[in-house]
Amino acid sequence: MISVEDALDHLFALARPVATELCPLTEAAGRVLAAPITAKLTQPPFPASSMDGYALNSVEADMHAQFVVIGEAAAGHGFDGRVGAGQAVRIFTGAPVPEGADCVVIQEEVERRGKLITLLTEDTSKSNIRPAGQDFSLGDQMKAPRVLTPSDIALAASMNHAELCVYKRPVVALVSTGDELVQPGETPADGQIIASNTYGLKALLEAHGAEARILPIARDNRSSLETVFSLCEGADLIVTIGGASVGDHDIVADVAESMGLDQSFYKVAMRPGKPLMAGQMGASVMIGLPGNPVSAMVCGHVFLLPFLRAMTGLEAAPAERFSATLTEPLPANGPREHYMRARVTKGQICAESRQDSALLSVLASANALLIRPPHDSARALGETVDYIRL
Amino acid sequence: MISVEDALDHLFALARPVATELCPLTEAAGRVLAAPITAKLTQPPFPASSMDGYALNSVEADMHAQFVVIGEAAAGHGFDGRVGAGQAVRIFTGAPVPEGADCVVIQEEVERRGKLITLLTEDTSKSNIRPAGQDFSLGDQMKAPRVLTPSDIALAASMNHAELCVYKRPVVALVSTGDELVQPGETPADGQIIASNTYGLKALLEAHGAEARILPIARDNRSSLETVFSLCEGADLIVTIGGASVGDHDIVADVAESMGLDQSFYKVAMRPGKPLMAGQMGASVMIGLPGNPVSAMVCGHVFLLPFLRAMTGLEAAPAERFSATLTEPLPANGPREHYMRARVTKGQICAESRQDSALLSVLASANALLIRPPHDSARALGETVDYIRL
Structure with a gap:
């Protein structure tokens, strides 16, 4: 078993940026x-008025000074001439400031009669002009x-x-494995359950820029797995769910290897999610996730999203961590990094009481994964812990 | 002028949930x-094994006790018979636990020879069985x-x-107004700039569940505005950008009223964004945003997203607020609620030095809007302030 950090490093080593479009x-x-x-x-491409008012030369802006209004500048319609001594131009927000003017006196501080205005201020410390290039410049x-x-x-x-x-959106092929699975909307026979992992993972991956395809369920036999793997051709990433453990029916690794998988690692010291494998498989990368619904979704957050980022040229880095203070104590952690389903509210975090890796109802009510490092000691109320956002 | 809170209340009073599908x-x-x-x-629909191992009756689970393996239960393939005294069933993760068994001893704690297993443990305190309905029950x-x-x-x-x-996705019609605007990709004439607000707002609204349509630019005259308003038919929400101030060319309110707008409010005490109007307009709600690019986007976060939530049956509430500590002091605020472009990193927040409402480059580098209440006093380094996420 390797650490989560080492597993991510192996994954990042497999990541090749997709093409651009x-x-x-x-x-x-x-x-x-x-x-x-x-x-x-x-x-702006030109000095622009940020207010409605009158454009004039600030050296003339004395209290009660008078100006002749010689024209108008509106957004999209500049004033062609030049503002000379004793002159002003009526100007509106967004309009180019005419030559000869270096300030805009707002209309509330001017008295207008016909073509004549009288200033009711002499303060032009604020020019009300946005200089050209204030936001950005050519190049x-x-x-x-x-x-x-x-x-x-x-x-x-x-x-x-x-x-x-x-x-391009990385193309991800999602393959559920297991004789016990039927698609949502079908009627499960005795001993069967509904496939949910591919649907949750598709939603997660597509929210982060992938194009995710749900493939037919692969059954627990070689030929079914081979058929479904052959349908994955062209995918940048093949994600299998389930069948990656060591039971007699866990044949994903065997079949993948017979089809060219160069396995990079297998088993990660984490909870939930231990049976996890990855490697190069032809032109694709293959990642095998555990079959428990919560394990699959947690691995989606911890491994698939960072891998997706690396495939689109972004920094190869683990999921962003935040911190919050505990509202309830936590017991000591075992040897595996534990991603506990938790709720964060206003900087405070509380782990859900039920942490079984099959409980989608608990995952759906959580908004964070509280991270316990391997062998983390017991934590008291009020201590700070790390989490990632769900 | 009304407060941001009052403006939101007026907006929520206008919000009608859209249809469902x-x-x-x-x-x-x-x-x-x-x-x-x-x-x-x-x-699970049945008690299911959470491990690979042997299903048996825990009262018989003594150290070195022996059991005859009478069959196998795999995921999707239950064992039909009953587990009697001295009997066990080979079982795999996800398989239904057969009748007569109440625990699964994991394979690592069993020695198997042919059809016989010998227990290497007597600890069955952990059953390794997920009870039926552990996640949820019918109904x-x-x-x-x-x-x-x-x-x-x-x-x-x-x-x-x-x-x-x-x-349904609320349909939002986005209307930029102004003679100075051209679409991205066009060549602006003297005094013209590129329309950017509708593009930023479309991205923002669609990321939050709307279907946003960019309409042709409305020019600063009645007939152009009337034409574009008529193209908005069928929209749940019409958003105009610009032309909502009091300048001679700001005719959006006039034209909208002549086309049936029942104005609910006009002008909000906020920075950026003061000239903001809203009201019922036929079967649609109309919201008029200010034309400065940053003002329009800030109003999108402060007003449009909460309104969108209310239109889809979610709680009518302002944008969610978070808090962070200041890394630099802030001067006292004026009479208007100020939404300062800022950067938050690990619980610490710093306002951008340039706050002009035309600077998209500053908005794009910010990840938060730091909220200053009206007349907020000067704030020192280390004080806690509220923000909303961008």
């Missing part, structure tokens, strides 16, 4: 930017790789990009 | 469950409404549901 801006949120975005223009870059947020999309738009170069 | 389980993650899911079966419910997580999807699968009743 052009993606319309409207579909790029959540995708991983593959090449820096270079601003095609300067923003400035948004760095890659990064997971594109809605704010990034807005910024990319304003840099005048209608499509972005992103990593 | 059936959605395949594979597409339901992230959607809002509209009706409780009732378990169609008990899970148990997953409550609605809730945003369906990957774990929920796995639980719904194991309750044997292939499709779920969810709220």
